[in-house]
Amino acid sequence: MDVGALVGGAVALVVGMLSWTQSRAANRRADFSVITERLDREVKEERTQRKLLTRAYLDLHQWARRVGPGTPAGPAPEPPADLDLTPWRN
Numbered sequence: 001m002d003v004g005a006l007v008g009g010a011v012a013l014v015v016g017m018l019s020w021t022q023s024r025a026a027n028r029r030a031d032f033s034v035i036t037e038r039l040d041r042e043v044k045e046e047r048t049q050r051k052l053l054t055r056a057y058l059d060l061h062q063w064a065r066r067v068g069p070g071t072p073a074g075p076a077p078e079p080p081a082d083l084d085l086t087p088w089r090n
Contacts, residue, residue, distance in 0.1 A: 052083040 056079040067073045
């Protein structure tokens with residue numbers, strides 16, 4: 001075998017391995033950014049829902065304090081329209 005051919009093959013193999021690891025690293029960075037964007041969006045949505053749920057709870061608590069045992073109980077306050085209650089509904 002020719003030494004030049006072996007050296008050329010080894011260099012091609014090293015270059016191929018380097019480009020493969022670089023493309024894997026780029027894919028991991030892209031995957032990471034997609035995952036973090038999705039998590040940021042979900043956290044923002046969850047915070048909004050928690051604020052709405054807290055507001056609904058406080059409204060209900062205020063209503064319960066106003067309505068005593070001897071007072072006629074009006075209808076309980078409705079939860080906010082944009083509060084997602086699907087996890088609690090069957």
